[in-house]
Amino acid sequence: MHAKKHFHLGKHFWRREHKTAVADGRAVTLGTLPAGKTATIAELQGGRGFTTRMAALGFTPGAEVTMIQNFGRGPIIVLVRGTRIALGRGEAERVWITPNGGNAHGES
16 A cells, blocks of 8 residues: 555644554554664654644654654764754654664665
8 A cells, every 4th residue: 555645733643554553563663763774654643833843853654764863862963864953862763663673784
């Protein structure tokens, strides 16, 4: 099933097929992704202000993210749409992702 091209900004922000990934337990939060690994954004959980801000930064369902730095506490640094972005741990825990198989260099 192909996702819609437009996004709903509101309490929840997702594409229909990714909602299933979160419900099925295949999705995890961005804060759990190890450095060097890639993932696909599945859902953003938060209010209108949060989802609008994240969309402006390039965090939209279906976008690929690469974890640059994650020490397990404190802020993280990710690469989204060719831009490095620092997020606080609280923000990262509201971004649900589906991890991809390999790492940022295409290895498994």
